[in-house]
Amino acid sequence: MQPKPENERTPVAEGSLDSSALPKGYPTKVWTQDDGTALVATGQEGGCSKVHAEVAEQTPQLVKLVLVEETPEPPGICTMDLRYPPVAVRLDAPLDARKVVLEQRDVKVPR
Numbered sequence: 001m002q003p004k005p006e007n008e009r010t011p012v013a014e015g016s017l018d019s020s021a022l023p024k025g026y027p028t029k030v031w032t033q034d035d036g037t038a039l040v041a042t043g044q045e046g047g048c049s050k051v052h053a054e055v056a057e058q059t060p061q062l063v064k065l066v067l068v069e070e071t072p073e074p075p076g077i078c079t080m081d082l083r084y085p086p087v088a089v090r091l092d093a094p095l096d097a098r099k100v101v102l103e104q105r106d107v108k109v110p111r
Contacts, residue, residue, distance in 0.1 A: 001038060001088040001089075001090065002088070003033070003040050003086040003088060004033040004034075008033055009031040009032070009033050009040070010031055010032045010033070010036065011029075011030070011031045012030040012031060012032065012039075012095070012100050016097070016098075016099050016100060017030055017099070017100050017102070018099060018100070018101045018102065019102045021101070021102065021103045021104070022067075022102055022103070022104050023104060026044055026067075026104060027041075027042040027043070027044060027084055028042075028102065029041070029042040030042070030065075030100055030102070032094075032095050033088075035094060036091070036094030036095045036096060037090060037091050037093070037094050037095075038088050038089070038090055038091065039053075039055075039063060039065060039088065039089050039091055039095060039100065040086050040087065040088040040089075041053060041065055041067060041086070041087055041102065042084050042085075042086055042087075043067045043069070043084065043085055043086070043087040044067070044069070044082060044083070044084055044104075045069055045082070045083050045085065046078075046079075046080070046081055046082040046083060047071075047075075047078030047079050047080060047081065048071060048072050048075060048076060048078035048079075049069050049070060049071040049072075049078075050069070050070050051067055051068065051069045051070075051085060051087055052067075052068055052070070052087050053065055053066065053067055053068070053087035053088065053089045054066045054068055054089065055089050055091070056103070057101075058091065058092050058093075059098075060098070061098060061099060062098050062099040062100070062101055063091060063095060063098050063099075063100050063101070064101045064103065065089065065100060065101070065102055065103070066103045066104070066105055067087065067102065067103070067104045067105070068104075068105050068106075068107055069104070069105070069106050069107070070107050070108075070109045071106065071107070071108055071109070072108075072109055072110070072111040073108040073109065073110060073111065074111060075111075076111065
């Protein structure tokens with residue numbers, strides 16, 4: 001799923017977003033698209049790592065979105081850059097007034 005142009009996005013309001021579990025400095029830009037059925041967040045990856053999003057929980061009150069950064073193990077030669085790609089997930093129902101809870105997890109994956 002690809003992010004839509006700015007004019008087709010609906011930002012998630014600050015009051016509807018809990019990013020307290022993210023590391024300091026992690027991006028917190030989140031929006032919906034496709035009539036609220038897709039949730040998109042700005043991830044963070046660098047060097048050899050890649051980021052993707054997973055829905056950990058969906059209730060009538062909240063959606064918990066985990067930003068998973070996968071790093072190859074053993075690490076190879078990697079650049080020292082940071083990238084901030086948008087990552088998207090499909091929701092079971094439109095987000096509407098539900099709160100979005102962001103979390104981040106690092107995972108080692110075989111090379």
